[in-house]
Amino acid sequence: MDAVGWTANSFLPVSWTSYTPADVRPYLEELERVRTPLAADAPAQETEQRERAVQKATARVEAARKWTPDRPVQWDTDRDAELQEAASDLVTPETPAIVDDNGTLRMVYTRIIETVHMLSQGRRGMRTSLRLSEAEYVPPAKAPGAEAVGHQPAGVWRETGFIHPEQGLSNQQAPALAMFNGQVHLVHLHGWQLNHLIRGTDGTWKTVTGPDGTPVATPKVGMAKASRERGAQGSQDLYGLNANVRLAVHDGQLHLVHRLGEGAANTLTHCVFDGTTWTTKGTLPATNQTSRTAALASYDGKLHAVYPNADEKNSALRHTWWTAADGWAPGVDLVGHDSDNTPALLVFTEGPAGEEREAMLMVHRGIERWVESPPPAPPIPPEVVSTEATVYGPWVVDEGPGGWSRLRHRTTLTPATLDDGKQVLIAVWEARAEYYWLSGHHPDPYTKLHAPRISGGTLWLDPEGSKFNIANGTFEGGTVDKDGSFRGRCFLVLQRCLL
Structure with missing residues (x-):
């Protein structure tokens, strides 16, 4: 892990790995044991068993030599x-x-x-x-x-x-x-x-x-x-x-x-x-x-x-x-x-x-730089059998008192079909808290630490000019992604209009 200067990605999670040379020794000893040459007149079946044992022991040595x-x-x-x-x-x-x-x-x-x-x-x-x-x-x-x-x-x-x-x-x-x-x-x-x-x-x-x-x-x-x-x-x-x-x-x-x-x-x-x-x-x-x-x-x-x-x-x-x-x-x-x-x-x-x-x-690290990944598509539950392209709504900003804090949020919609043939929209509400510090607003580094939840909320969609007649959907729960963004999801059942 290596981070330089103040950017939105300065707070990086600490990951660790380990390698223990001592773990390799028993596998090396086993490999040497199974490599013992057979008699010249050894049966073909015994020769095949020896070859399989050597391959298996070699694979264990290679696995033990890798970092966790x-x-x-x-x-x-x-x-x-x-x-x-x-x-x-x-x-x-x-x-x-x-x-x-x-x-x-x-x-x-x-x-x-x-x-x-x-x-x-x-x-x-x-x-x-x-x-x-x-x-x-x-x-x-x-x-x-x-x-x-x-x-x-x-x-x-x-x-x-x-x-x-x-x-x-x-x-x-x-x-x-x-x-x-x-x-x-x-x-x-x-x-x-x-x-x-x-x-x-x-x-x-x-x-x-x-x-x-x-x-x-x-x-x-x-x-x-x-x-x-x-x-x-x-x-x-x-x-x-x-x-x-x-x-x-x-x-x-x-x-x-x-x-x-x-x-x-x-x-x-x-x-x-x-x-x-x-x-x-x-x-x-x-x-x-x-x-x-x-x-x-x-x-x-x-x-x-x-x-x-x-x-x-x-x-x-x-x-x-x-x-x-x-x-x-x-x-x-x-x-x-x-x-x-x-x-x-x-x-x-x-x-x-x-x-x-x-x-x-x-x-050491390579020369490839870490770049922020694009927003992930809404999670697909097991009952979804197919989805279409996700539509991302505009970011909306709501400020707190005095402008010292603000919430950037948007809604994404993904058309999907369930295994029972029902058509739905997977609606995701995405939000990130920001606070004013020095010369501008910066992401709240504790968004991912305090695990916020949606206690309740309703999404209303205007059916005017739409091929679908949708009343509303309710959000509950929510999760925090690795990038610190909070997301809540709900399903909207679609009914095609006959007009």
Whole structure:
């Protein structure tokens, strides 16, 4: 998931997937077993059975080597029932950060907080801020009620609270996590400076301090550059940075790469934390510029960085590496790996005992951009046997008091035939709430979270000039689609006029 700037699509649902190399081992062992050669004079039936067993075992290996299907973050309903009801899908304007905390998978993500505040003359406005929140993953073994997905059961996520509960509304974004010296470290942008925190054994987050007990000085951030990273609207645009910061542990030190330094645009800055002090190592060479940021990983004695190319005409990801002796390499294009977004790097070990191997895994998006889908056709119930083209009515706008809120809505009609030969119109009422903020109206990000319903409503159609004699239809219930639009449906039975 990756979102940039404030648009109607900035709030994207967080999906996650998993791949467990250890799951492949039993299938590999089974494949090797069934591959055992048969005797030269083995009967034909036994040979055919062996071939079928090899094919079946091979298919199992291939299935185990695949990533599990994408699925939205599912909350732990036992502990977070209120959260589950309020937000069926987790949405965020930035890529979350994830770390393995001694066997517990933790996620820190950016939450959008909106509150109402009073303006002049008794008017009300919306105040928006970003706050970091933490969640932990509950594996399937500890979440027996989780629904199975693909070849692996699905676990759930449990929200554990805000990172800075005492700071109230404030700008907190661009989280990066890493395990360093046995503790989880978090670096993120807070206003115009970087914050460096550690997670205590009691679950609280505290500012990292030096030997004298005072907070450590974090790498300097260029205020003007941070404003550009937030987008064209500067400090008023609170909907995600163009690039997160990234952390990795290498040679016993915590390394940070970010694009918020005081250097030129697209320049990456490299900083190192030795356990007590942050030191800026300088900027990466001009050949390693990027429009986003770099993924980091320590592998084979080097600190590796992979990042999108700053050249708009070249979508190939670039790869560079660093050692204390030689510094950063000029970097090379990764031919066949095109992306305009920062990838993810992970170093892991796999293989049977005594034959383990270490590998570096890269996952990245392609170059195709996400575009909003056209409005979906009204859902077809089982009794409908055929439909004709859907007719979309004009959007109608009804404003609330003072114009601070408004409802955009329209009606669509789809001629259909039921299995009993009856002709009907499938009428759908589609609506989306919007609120005024800054320079215009924007979609309500909570439309899909609070699950509105139609308690009752009637659609009247004027039969004048129509071939059909229709009185009215009643709407009830309604659903909220993934794009946040609310839709209610009803059936109108048609009777052809004899005039």
